[in-house]
Amino acid sequence: MKKITLNLVLSLLSLVFATQINAVTHDHEGQYDMETISVDNPWVRSAPPNAPILGAFMEISNHSDGNIKLLSANTKGYKRLELHKTVFQGGMMKMIKQDFMSIPAHGKLTLKPGSWHIMMIQPKKVPREGDSVVIKLVFDNGLSKTIYAKVRKGRAMDSKKMMHHQH
Template identity: 30%
Template structure:
């Protein structure tokens, strides 16, 4: 019995040590429901770099869209300027927040209209962490506006 516990403890310690610490935390991923006649959707999420190295989000792909782009938003004198970012650098311990009215992921040329309540798969390509696949909720923008 004692031997059994000893082995079990060793296995537990070995597994705990072996478990690779996640370098990224991706939260609250959601995509806007398609607005008829628009052809453009936006994706939002929060990505935290938990590692001690710089991380770069290189691209995003999604089966339902031809392309995806990262856009930053800056307001100058009441004029909102949108700029495409080739990639997104996330410093160690820092978070990149894509949110309504701020930086966002623009999804272009959808193959099918998205309806609220659906789930959608997104693949995020990172320089160090490689591909991270996740599922986002499709939401009606009117329900998210505060």
């Protein structure tokens, strides 16, 4: 009888212990993730229902002591996502596919129209204004981050800037 009770106590203790370790690990991962990379103001520029591509924009901050690379972005419902940079080349605006985006140590990379962006190619269904697009960002330090980008109109300033460059 005594032995059974002891065993029970021991297994309960180990259960509590295991749960605590688990909780600590989770907490630590969460904190580590928040301290290393943060993403602000993620958004997707609204587009007509037949648009073949959509642009996603955001600010990615690196709070760590080392440089970090964004390697890829993934989401469901698109043929693929690519990392792009718009450059002014030979009198034209061109989008150039990039292998990665660098976020310097204690620095920030701003993805915005006419510059760095995530290109979402061939949507099965173009999201509407106000919708949220779930995008998973994968970094070279083993971290990944899931963000929710709101679909909204580009600012008039962005379109003007684009027009200015195009003409």
